[in-house]
Amino acid sequence: MERxxxxxxxxxxxxxxxxxxxxxSNVWVTGEISNYKHHTSGHMYFSLKDQGAVIxxxxxxxxxxxxxxxxxxxxxxxARGYVSVYPQGGAYQLYVDDMQPDGIGALYMAFEQLKKKLxxxxxxxxxxxxxxPELPRAVGVITSPTGAVIRDIIHVLNRRYPNTRIFIYSAxxxxxxxxxxxxxxxxxxxxxxxVDVIILARGGGSLEDLWPFNDEDLAIAISxxxxxxxxxxxxxxxxxxxxxxxxLRAPTPSAAAELVMPEKKALKEALATNEKRLINCLSFxxxxxxxxLSRLQNTRGLQRPLDAINQKRQNLDVIERSLVLHxxxxxxxxxxxxxxxxxxLNALNxxxxxxxxxxxxxxxxxxxxxxxxxxxPGDKLVVTMSxxxxxxxxxxxx
Numbered sequence: 001m002e003r004x005x006x007x008x009x010x011x012x013x014x015x016x017x018x019x020x021x022x023x024x025s026n027v028w029v030t031g032e033i034s035n036y037k038h039h040t041s042g043h044m045y046f047s048l049k050d051q052g053a054v055i056x057x058x059x060x061x062x063x064x065x066x067x068x069x070x071x072x073x074x075x076x077x078x079a080r081g082y083v084s085v086y087p088q089g090g091a092y093q094l095y096v097d098d099m100q101p102d103g104i105g106a107l108y109m110a111f112e113q114l115k116k117k118l119x120x121x122x123x124x125x126x127x128x129x130x131x132x133p134e135l136p137r138a139v140g141v142i143t144s145p146t147g148a149v150i151r152d153i154i155h156v157l158n159r160r161y162p163n164t165r166i167f168i169y170s171a172x173x174x175x176x177x178x179x180x181x182x183x184x185x186x187x188x189x190x191x192x193x194x195v196d197v198i199i200l201a202r203g204g205g206s207l208e209d210l211w212p213f214n215d216e217d218l219a220i221a222i223s224x225x226x227x228x229x230x231x232x233x234x235x236x237x238x239x240x241x242x243x244x245x246x247x248l249r250a251p252t253p254s255a256a257a258e259l260v261m262p263e264k265k266a267l268k269e270a271l272a273t274n275e276k277r278l279i280n281c282l283s284f285x286x287x288x289x290x291x292x293l294s295r296l297q298n299t300r301g302l303q304r305p306l307d308a309i310n311q312k313r314q315n316l317d318v319i320e321r322s323l324v325l326h327x328x329x330x331x332x333x334x335x336x337x338x339x340x341x342x343x344x345l346n347a348l349n350x351x352x353x354x355x356x357x358x359x360x361x362x363x364x365x366x367x368x369x370x371x372x373x374x375x376x377p378g379d380k381l382v383v384t385m386s387x388x389x390x391x392x393x394x395x396x397x398x
Contacts, residue, residue, distance in 0.1 A: 008087070015085035018092060024083040029055070029094060030102050036073045044071065048079060048094065056093040057081075063097050069109035076102040107207050111214055114241055118216070123223045129247040130228040132260065133196045135267075138165035139260055140195035140227070142185035145170040149203045149253045156257035161264045167195055173202035178212035183221045190226055197228050197260055200242060201253040204235040213240035222246055232256035360384040372397055 005013070018024055031048030038044050042061030047054050057079065071077065081096040101109045118124065139157060143149050145168060157164045169185035172178040182200065189195050200222070202213070212218070213233045222229050222245045231246035232253040243249040250256035300307065361369040364380045375381075379394045 007090075011085060011087045011090060015087065018083055018085055021083075026080070026082060027094075028078055028080050030076070030078050031055070033071055033073060033075050033077060036071060046071065048077070056091060057096050058093060059096040059099065067099060067110075068107050069101060070113050071099065078102050107211060111207075111241070114214060114216055114219075115244065118219055118241065118245065123219060124244045128223070132228050132230065132248050135262060136196035136260065138167060138195045140167045140169065140189045140198040141201060142169045142171050142182055142189075142198060143201040143253070144173050147203065149201050152254045153199065153201060153257045156254050157261050160258065161261045164261060172212075174205070174209050174212065179215035179218050182212060183218055186221045186225050186229070193227070195227060197230065198225070199230050199232055199250075199253070199256045199260060200246065201232040201256060202234070203253065204238060210234050210238060210240055213242040215241070218242060219245045230256045230260060
C-alpha cells in the first residue's frame with residue numbers, strides 16, 4: 001500500500017529538495033517588478049514576471065537597507081538570491097539578497113530618483129537660492145585637508161585677493177563617513193557665523209567616489225544653510241545632488257575660488273577709473289555752475305537789485321490809488337441809492353400825506369371811514385391830523 005503524506009510532510013519534502021539544489025541556492029533572476037509593497041516592518045514583498053511566468057519574491061529589511069535605489073512598480077531588475085518554499089503559503093519564492101536595475105547602474109538609478117524627489121520638494125528652485133556676496137570678508141572651505149583641491153583653492157584665492165581670510169573645515173570627501181562630516185562642517189560654519197560664503201569641494205572621481213555628495217541629508221543641510229554655499233565637486237562634466245541644491249555650482253574647485261573672490265587688481269583699476277570719472281563729472285559740473293554764476297552776475301537783477309523793489313513799490317502805489325478811487329465811487333453810489341429809497345419810503349408814509357392837510361377819520365369804535373356811505377347823521381367821529389386829533393359829529397350827509 002502506498003504511503004499517504006500530510007500536506008506538511010509533502011511541503012517539507014519539496015522544500016528539502018529545493019533547498020538542496022545548488023543552482024537554486026545562488027541564482028540571478030531578471031524580470032519586471034509587480035505587486036510591489038514595502039511593508040511597515042521594513043521588508044519588501046513583490047513579484048518578478050516576464051512574458052511566460054511569475055515568481056513571488058521577498059527581500060528582508062537587512063538586505064534592502066543596502067540598496068542604492070528605490071524599487072518601483074514596473075521596473076526591470078536583476079535580483080540575486082536563493083529559491084525556497086514558504087510552507088505557510090504553499091508556494092516557492094525567491095529570497096532576494098541583492099538587486100540592481102537591469103540595464104542601468106544602481107547608483108545612477110538612485111541618483112535620478114533622489115534628484116526627482118528633491119526637485120519635487122522645491123530644493124532646486126532658483127527662487128530659494130541665496131546671492132553670493134561680491135566681496136566676502138571670509139571664505140569657508142569644507143574639504144579634505146590634504147590633496148590638490150585645498151592647495152588649488154588657497155592658491156587661487158591668494159592670487160586673486162591676497163591675504164584673503166580662509167577657514168578650513170576638515171572632512172572626509174569619500175567613504176561612508178563623508179556625508180556626515182560634510183553636514184557637520186555646514187552646521188559648524190552656520191553656528192560660528194565666521195564666514196560669508198562656503199565652498200563645498202572635492203576633486204574628480206567615479207560615481208562611487210562622489211556618492212557622499214548625493215546624500216539626501218547633505219542636500220537638506222545645504223538647503224537650510226543661512227550662509228550661501230558653492231558646490232565644487234569633481235570635474236566640469238560631473239554633476240552631484242549638491243550641485244543642484246547649492247546656491248551656485250562651480251565646475252571645479254579652482255573655478256569656485258575664481259567665482260567667490262574678485263581680483264584685487266581689477267577692483268583697484270575699477271576704483272581708479274570710477275574716481276577719474278567722478279572727478280571729471282565734478283569738474284564739468286563746477287565749470288557749468290561757474291559759467292551760470294558769471295551770467296547771473298551780469299544780469300540787471302544782481303547789478304541793481306533795488307530796481308525791482310522800487311518797481312513793486314510803484315505798483316503798490318497805483319493799486320492803493322485805485323482802491324481809494326473805487327472806494328469813493330462806491331460810497332457815492334451807495335448814498336444816492338439810499339436817498340432814493342428814503343424818498344420812496346417818505347412818499348408812502350401816511351404821516352407825510354397828513355402833513356399836506358389831509359386827515360384820517362374813524363368812528364368812535366376806531367373803524368376807519370373810507371366812504372360817506374359808512375356815515376349816518378349824528379355819528380361821533382375822531383379825526384387824526386398830522387399834529388393831533390379832534391372829535392367831530394356828522395351833522396348831515398351832503
